Amino acid sequence: MSYIRLVFTLDLFGDKKTGMMRNTLRRLPLYAQIKSVLIRRIVDGEWQANQALPSEWELAAELDVSQGTVRKALGELVTQGVLYRRQGRGTFVAEVASDWGAGYLVTPGLLNEKPDELVLELLGCSRGNAPDEVAQVLGLRRGAPVIRVRQLWRLSGLAVALDDAYLPAEPFDGLDARSIRQCGGGVYVTLQRRFGVRLRVTGEQLRAVMLGREDAAMLGVAPDQPVLSQLRVSATMEGEPLEWRQRICLTDSLAFTTGRQP
Amino acid sequence: MSYIRLVFTLDLFGDKKTGMMRNTLRRLPLYAQIKSVLIRRIVDGEWQANQALPSEWELAAELDVSQGTVRKALGELVTQGVLYRRQGRGTFVAEVASDWGAGYLVTPGLLNEKPDELVLELLGCSRGNAPDEVAQVLGLRRGAPVIRVRQLWRLSGLAVALDDAYLPAEPFDGLDARSIRQCGGGVYVTLQRRFGVRLRVTGEQLRAVMLGREDAAMLGVAPDQPVLSQLRVSATMEGEPLEWRQRICLTDSLAFTTGRQP
DNA sequence: CAGTGGTCTAGACCACTCG
DNA sequence: GAGTGGTCTAGACCACTGA
The missing domain is CATH 1.10.10.10 (Winged helix-like DNA-binding domain superfamily/Winged helix DNA-binding domain)
Known part of the structure; x- marks a missing residue:
């Protein structure tokens, strides 16, 4: 015009x-x-x-x-x-992607496609220095200031997963527990609403590990049981990595499927 | 014309x-x-x-x-x-999909995109009756005759995964250890070459479990360590499920990535 | 250079949704 | 019935490959 x-x-x-x-x-x-x-x-x-x-x-x-x-x-x-x-x-x-990400939890056996009804609970949001691995993946200098967000996932009341997310502190100045809670508890929703940043998952790794004592206490379950350890990196739509996240997922009664929710 | x-x-x-x-x-x-x-x-x-x-x-x-x-x-x-x-x-x-499937093993950390060089070893091919779960997923009657294929994956000599695949016996009459070895050890390659059936993975589930004594012996590692248990169903291009496969995957030194190989 | 996939346009009709 | 996404065509030019 x-x-x-x-x-x-x-x-x-x-x-x-x-x-x-x-x-x-x-x-x-x-x-x-x-x-x-x-x-x-x-x-x-x-x-x-x-x-x-x-x-x-x-x-x-x-x-x-x-x-x-x-x-x-x-x-x-x-x-x-x-x-x-x-x-x-x-x-x-579309709605901003859930913090849970692609994949979902189902009862083992591959037939029952029961979608999950996961509830997210914010445990804490603190500032600190980037661990070396996080700094490397996010392209930060060693020990750069980062924001750490810890979250708990519940399925019908029972804790099923524990998240530990790191974001660079610099671009997200006002990000704290209050603003995250205000947006419903999700990091992705908060980044979208408060900072106009829309993230998407760009890489994911899975391993089986033994549940540590501290994580077990957070989840309220016994330690020394095998759990799924999920490592994830998310980036902006333009491809700049902005989140490193590690998740511990209990899979004794629920299995983790790959791919999108149907 | x-x-x-x-x-x-x-x-x-x-x-x-x-x-x-x-x-x-x-x-x-x-x-x-x-x-x-x-x-x-x-x-x-x-x-x-x-x-x-x-x-x-x-x-x-x-x-x-x-x-x-x-x-x-x-x-x-x-x-x-x-x-x-x-x-x-x-x-x-494209080449027929590898038995390994999507995803690949990398050194943990999400940066080193080292593609795997996995070697497949056929352990055995036997006939038997379908376990209930297998029969249900493949749409067979209880106890229907099936072919069971056991395979071992090695990465630079070291065993890293153990496969247990079930196929309905009826459509694959000549399928045995010899014919699989002849085709290079892969089930998918063999089905394509001998029966003109091209399979694709239609569902996958992951769990963390403790390595059992028998599986540990097959892999040549110590039991009672956490391993990734991967459940997979494959179907023809038309969507008919024809393979149920369970895999035990060691992830102490290698992580399992989701998605296709780059 | 010829041949291939990759992009783009303009115009048409179909199938679905909703008031 | 109007408006939307979904499919299909015909024709054009671009960018890449390899002889």
């Missing part, structure tokens, strides 16, 4: 008349640029969770690309879990 | 002239039907592993659909891991 918008569009997308990108300007495919624009606008709060985006045709007109290109961009965001689609209704912003 | 081909095409795809499917004939989208045709031809051995398919345009002409539709079908098969693409070269049939 405006001059600003016109300049912006030309700069970002190149020559539209031909339907092709100018080679000199080309960095990313059009649909990838559309993705970035949409992510930016979602993170900036232009559309809230479970709210519908403009239709594919409206977005196409607004962004001055074809509907197919918008569709491709939306499709990738759906795959990434940022959006979801409902035929005949529209495209919607 | 021929009469047979014409009838086949019309029956399968409906009215091509309009570019739309006739409502009366419609069951699946065109691209999904193309997928089925391609899977059939791949499983039938029309193209071998790492061999190029005809180009998208050739397939489009042959199947009497547009290149875009072929592309969408190929794209989903790439996502499923059946095919892979190389820009400027072509679309190729």
Whole structure:
């Protein structure tokens, strides 16, 4: 519409008349640029969770690309879990990912797909220095200031998992137990609402270890039993790692499935 | 070209002239039907592993659909891991999935992406009756005849995992230790080569358990240590479950990552 | 250089949802 | 019935590969 918008569009997308990108300007495919624009606008709060985006045709007109290109961009965001689609209704912003992450707990045996009803409980939020491993993964200097968040997961009252998350302190100045509780207890929800940062899981490792005395006390179970140790790194949509998290998960009565919740 | 081909095409795809499917004939989208045709031809051995398919345009002409539709079908098969693409070269049939499956072992810490060099060793292949859980998952009657395959995984000589796989005996009559060894020791490779069945993992569960005495002996390690217990069900491309597999995985020096190998 | 996958457009119709 | 996502086509150009 405006001059600003016109300049912006030309700069970002190149020559539209031909339907092709100018080679000199080309960095990313059009649909990838559309993705970035949409992510930016979602993170900036232009559309809230479970709210519908403009239709594919409206977005196409607004962004001055074809509907197919918008569709491709939306499709990738759906795959990434940022959006979801409902035929005949529209495209919607997904809820921020749960702190639990992909996968879910089910009764062992692979048939009963009982979705979990996990309850998250914040144990504490403190400041400290980054352990070497955390610093390395998050790209911080040794001993850099970090925020440590400890959480407990309960399934129908019983403790089933214990989380230990580290975030760089610098970009998250106001993050404390109160603000996390205010947002419902989840780190990801809090980062989204308070800092406009939307994280996604980028790496995960699993091991079987013996439950230590301290963790056992936190969980209220006997020590010296085998537990699933889950290591996870999450990053911004742009790929910058911002969270290192370790989880101890009891799997004596529940099994951990990989993949998304159905 | 021929009469047979014409009838086949019309029956399968409906009215091509309009570019739309006739409502009366419609069951699946065109691209999904193309997928089925391609899977059939791949499983039938029309193209071998790492061999190029005809180009998208050739397939489009042959199947009497547009290149875009072929592309969408190929794209989903790439996502499923059946095919892979190389820009400027072509679309190729992927190797049959390894018995190891998705995920891989790495040194703990999430940074070193050292791909594994796992060696598979066949311990035995015997016939027996399906345990109840296996029968239930595979849709067999209680005590139905099954084939049990035991395998050992080694990483630079050291045993790291122990597999216990069950398959229904009926469709796999000639399957024995000799034929599996002949195909390199993998169950999936053997099923593909000898029976034209291509399996894909459809479900996976993980738990932490204590290593039992017998399994410890098989692995040549001390019992009473925590190990990762992995339960997996695999099915044909059409979705019929055909394999139940349990794995014991040592994770004291190696961590198990989720997701595909990079 | 020819051939391949990768991107993009414009236009069309279908299937679903909801008022 | 209007509006949305879902599918399909035809045609074009780009970027990469390998002979």
